[in-house]
Amino acid sequence: xxxxxxxxxxxxxxxxxxxxxxxxxxxxxxxxxxxxxxxxxxxxxxxxxxxxxxxxxxxxxxxxxxxxxxxxxxxxxxxxxxxxxxxxxxxxxxxxxxxxxxxxxxxxxxxxxxxxxxxxxxxxxxxxxxxxxxxxxxxxxxxxxxxxxxxxxxxxxxxxxxxxxxxxxxxxxxxxxxxxxxxxxxxxxxxxxxxxxxxxxxxxxxxxxxxxxxxxxxxxxxxxxxxxxxxxxxx
Amino acid sequence: xxxxxxxxxxxxxxxxxxxxxxxxxxxxxxxxxxxxxxxxxxxxxxxxxxxxxxxxxxxxxxxxxxxxxxxxxxxxxxxxxxxxxxxxxxxxxxxxxxxxxxxxxxxxxxxxxxxxxxxxxxxxxxxxxxxxxxxxxxxxxxxxxxxxxxxxxxxxxxxxxxxxxxxxxxxxxxxxxxxxxxxxxxxxxxxxxxxxxxxxxxxxxxxxxxxxxxxxxxxxxxxxxxxxxxxxxxxxxxxxxxxxxxxxxxxxxxxxxxxxxxxxxxxxxxxxxxxxxxxxxxxxxxxxxxxxxxxxxxxxxxxxxxxxxxxxxxxxxxxxxxxxxxxxxxxxxxxxxxxxxxxxxxxxxxxxxxxxxxxxxxxxxxxxxxxxxxxxxxxxxxxxxxxxxxxxxxxxxxxxxxxxxxxxxxxxxxxxxxxxxxxxxxxxxxxxxxxxxxxxxxxxxxxxxxxxxxxxxxxxxxxxxxxxxxxxxxxxxxxxxxxxxxxxxxxxxxxxxxxxxxxxxxxxxxxxxxxxxxxxxxxxxxxxxxxxxxxxxxxxxxxxxxxxxxxxxxxxxxxxxxxxxxxxxxxxxxxxxxxxxxxxxxxxxxxxxxxxx
Numbered sequence: 096x097x098x099x100x101x102x103x104x105x106x107x108x109x110x111x112x113x114x115x116x117x118x119x120x121x122x123x124x125x126x127x128x129x130x131x132x133x134x135x136x137x138x139x140x141x142x143x144x145x146x147x148x149x150x151x152x153x154x155x156x157x158x159x160x161x162x163x164x165x166x167x168x169x170x171x172x173x174x175x176x177x178x179x180x181x182x183x184x185x186x187x188x189x190x191x192x193x194x195x196x197x198x199x200x201x202x203x204x205x206x207x208x209x210x211x212x213x214x215x216x217x218x219x220x221x222x223x224x225x226x227x228x229x230x231x232x233x234x235x236x237x238x239x240x241x242x243x244x245x246x247x248x249x250x251x252x253x254x255x256x257x258x259x260x261x262x263x264x265x266x267x268x269x270x271x272x273x274x275x276x277x278x279x280x281x282x283x284x285x286x287x288x289x290x291x292x293x294x295x296x297x298x299x300x301x302x303x304x305x306x307x308x309x310x311x312x313x314x315x316x317x318x319x320x321x322x323x324x325x326x327x328x329x330x
Numbered sequence: 331x332x333x334x335x336x337x338x339x340x341x342x343x344x345x346x347x348x349x350x351x352x353x354x355x356x357x358x359x360x361x362x363x364x365x366x367x368x369x370x371x372x373x374x375x376x377x378x379x380x381x382x383x384x385x386x387x388x389x390x391x392x393x394x395x396x397x398x399x400x401x402x403x404x405x406x407x408x409x410x411x412x413x414x415x416x417x418x419x420x421x422x423x424x425x426x427x428x429x430x431x432x433x434x435x436x437x438x439x440x441x442x443x444x445x446x447x448x449x450x451x452x453x454x455x456x457x458x459x460x461x462x463x464x465x466x467x468x469x470x471x472x473x474x475x476x477x478x479x480x481x482x483x484x485x486x487x488x489x490x491x492x493x494x495x496x497x498x499x500x501x502x503x504x505x506x507x508x509x510x511x512x513x514x515x516x517x518x519x520x521x522x523x524x525x526x527x528x529x530x531x532x533x534x535x536x537x538x539x540x541x542x543x544x545x546x547x548x549x550x551x552x553x554x555x556x557x558x559x560x561x562x563x564x565x566x567x568x569x570x571x572x573x574x575x576x577x578x579x580x581x582x583x584x585x586x587x588x589x590x591x592x593x594x595x596x597x598x599x600x601x602x603x604x605x606x607x608x609x610x611x612x613x614x615x616x617x618x619x620x621x622x623x624x625x626x627x628x629x630x631x632x633x634x635x636x637x638x639x640x641x642x643x644x645x646x647x648x649x650x651x652x653x654x655x656x657x658x659x660x661x662x663x664x665x666x667x668x669x670x671x672x673x674x675x676x677x678x679x680x681x682x683x684x685x686x687x688x689x690x691x692x693x694x695x696x697x698x699x700x701x702x703x704x705x706x707x708x709x710x711x712x713x714x715x716x717x718x719x720x721x722x723x724x725x726x727x728x729x730x731x732x733x734x735x736x737x738x739x740x741x742x743x744x745x746x747x748x749x750x751x752x753x754x755x756x757x758x759x760x761x762x763x764x765x766x767x768x769x770x771x772x773x774x775x776x777x778x779x780x781x782x783x784x785x786x787x788x789x790x791x792x793x794x795x796x797x798x799x800x801x802x803x804x805x806x807x808x809x810x811x812x813x814x815x816x817x818x819x820x821x822x823x824x825x826x827x828x829x830x831x832x833x834x835x836x837x838x839x840x841x842x843x844x845x846x847x848x849x850x851x852x853x854x855x856x857x858x859x860x861x862x863x864x865x866x867x868x869x870x871x872x873x874x875x876x877x878x879x880x881x882x883x884x885x886x887x888x889x890x891x892x893x894x895x896x897x898x899x900x901x902x903x904x905x906x907x908x909x910x911x912x913x914x915x916x917x918x919x920x921x922x923x924x925x926x927x
Contacts, residue, residue, distance in 0.1 A: 225428065
């Protein structure tokens with residue numbers, strides 16, 4: 096099929112302002128948007144810049160705005176988009192070049208929620224694993240899926256307003272640890288996410304949940320965190 | 331040199347092995363981890379099914395059985411002292427990951443859950459054993475996340491999106507690396523006492539692959555150019571179940587949960603090739619079986635793929651025929667809901683990329699280039715050994731897929747890759763830090779950035795008459811057709827000639843992007859140079875080995891030849907010419923015998 100692909104272009108070493116470049120390509124309905132970008136880069140314009148690695152939706156490198164919605168380019172097929180495709184960088188992070196944005200503020204927010212397991216109690220005397228019931232493990236399963244692609248955070252109107260808002264991805268990480276019954280720092284994390292740049296900035300727009308390529312129920316997770324800050328309980 | 335850094339230990343690569351090395355080295359030494367990707371983008375995150383250890387959480391298991399299975403899986407080319415060490419360390423390594431917070435799936439009594447995997451058996455009954463510890467079908471993702479988080483907790487210094495281009499050597503020692511910062515194109519020199527390469531594999535040499543774009547053989551190519559040999563490069567694993575045409579991995583865990591391979595006649599063909607463990611035979615055996623079925627016209631509709639069927643009714647039918655039972659002795663049965671929990675990502679991949687639902691339709695699959703068994707020769711402490719005399723190259727270490735210890739020999743068992751990178755990443759980190767404590771910095775060579783600059787300069791000033799994507803595609807095709815699952819002298823000679831043509835054409839590539847900021851075209855062009863170099867080493871090694879063993883299957887030499895070939899290959903390039911040497915396989919308890927499943 097014939098596809099018209101419009102790509103956001105900005106080269107900081109040449110351009111004063113961004114513009115769209117339009118490419119007319121032959122594509123298979125089963126082609127990934129990433130395949131189209133690779134084709135443009137390989138045969139039409141080698142300067143086109145984007146991040147990518149695994150090409151099947153697990154490394155989180157190629158989050159982009161595709162026909163207006165945040166998605167992974169490697170997990171979005173032409174057949175689901177039709178013959179007119181527009182690709183922009185994700186919003187709310189500074190564009191460095193073409194589809195590459197500055198990810199540092201995103202990772203800085205991630206680091207604020209203490210994104211590591213904390214348990215200072217002695218290990219089991221036999222040196223074996225800390226026991227955890229299948230139900231307790233299931234409690235935070237959904238939020239372990241996060242690949243830090245930033246689709247959620249950069250779809251969030253509150254984050255567009257101010258990047259000191261932790262954003263959904265950091266809150267998902269907080270949820271993964273707060274609801275893990277082996278972890279001992281829930282109170283400390285709840286304190287961090289209760290501050291002004293945290294939970295209070297979530298206005299339940301649901302954009303994050305719709306944007307997540309891993310289908311994490313992010314709004315639900317944030318809701319559970321809000322409830323925990325109110326009740327002080329982790330049920 | 332505006333950008334000079336000094337660290338005791340520098341780790342190149344931030345996948346499982348690099349992070350583990352960085353975590354352990356940083357406990358006692360000033361350590362930097364340099365990665366061309368953000369660490370969480372590393373390919374360890376794509377590993378699905380599990381990581382093995384004889385924990386025996388669901389049924390009896392023993393370290394010795396894991397050891398023997400790995401020796402047998404390696405087709406007796408693995409070094410048995412290293413395999414014993416890895417399997418011995420495995421239970422502790424898994425528990426340590428759990429203590430770091432890794433969210434393994436759990437058994438009803440709260441222990442780490444385990445599932446069967448190809449080639450892992452109860453050595454008494456010969457039946458598959460539950461040895462693979464898992465977190466759904468994203469075990470690698472959880473390992474990568476957990477280790478990155480622990481590194482952050484321990485303030486490891488990361489240099490993210492820095493591509494290492496060269497290894498610096500002075501006075502016979504590794505003394506540093508040169509890297510380019512992708513964000514601004516600046517070269518940086520890292521002066522170090524110990525350098526650990528943990529850069530992963532090179533599956534992007536082949537057309538159909540499960541590997542990430544990043545898997546371009548950087549580490550192997552860099553050290554090879556500096557005179558370090560590469561070991562057993564003819565051994566590369568083709569995983570039997572990649573999504574048709576795309577190569578995306580469908581974990582062996584699907585067969586662990588009861589999935590069955592079916593040919594165009596509707597037959598469960600693995601019964602013929604591996605009567606005892608059938609669909610859970612080791613990967614090389616199954617990949618060859620699929621090729622043979624296809625060659626004899628028994629692909630689906632006569633085409634070049636077969637089905638992997640995990641529909642619950644099919645799983646239950648064959649589980650009943652096999653007499654498969656649960657740990658409590660009751661008959662094994664599954665529902666769609668249970669499968670959805672065990673392999674959710676696989677189901678998602680099929681829905682997204684093929685538009686099919688594996689709960690109601692079988693999945694079209696073909697073998698896909700998956701794992702590098704060969705690599706930079708090391709001992710079990712991650713020290714790089716450069717000859718057949720166990721001579722250590724001072725200051726240089728390698729771990730994970732880029733290294734060849736060798737624990738995988740001619741064919742790796744599923745789940746042993748994650749185990750390899752956790753165990754040997756740790757020991758490489760410990761040993762590198764220990765070495766750094768005992769020595770002073772050796773001065774850098776003069777103009778340390780010269781060779782890196784020269785390589786980039788060539789790519790910026792080529793005649794421009796060749797297109798690098800064409801070269802890349804041609805390489806991938808010839809490697810898949812002629813240096814793939816089955817190999818012949820004639821095909822590999824053809825491949826070698828093609829590769830040499832392509833290398834000549836590569837000299838005429840000119841990168842059109844003249845900028846400094848995120849010049850990904852320049853980076854891709856440089857990576858292609860690595861792939862071409864590595865492809866040539868693979869082909870030279872494969873042509874040289876006139877036998878069939880594990881992942882190296884020659885139609886003109888169909889049998890294993892222990893008299894002449896029970897030895898590792900070492901390849902050097904000296905003055906532009908390949909030199910081939912050998913080193914003996916370490917055999918402790920297990921004498922080679924015929925390998926059947």
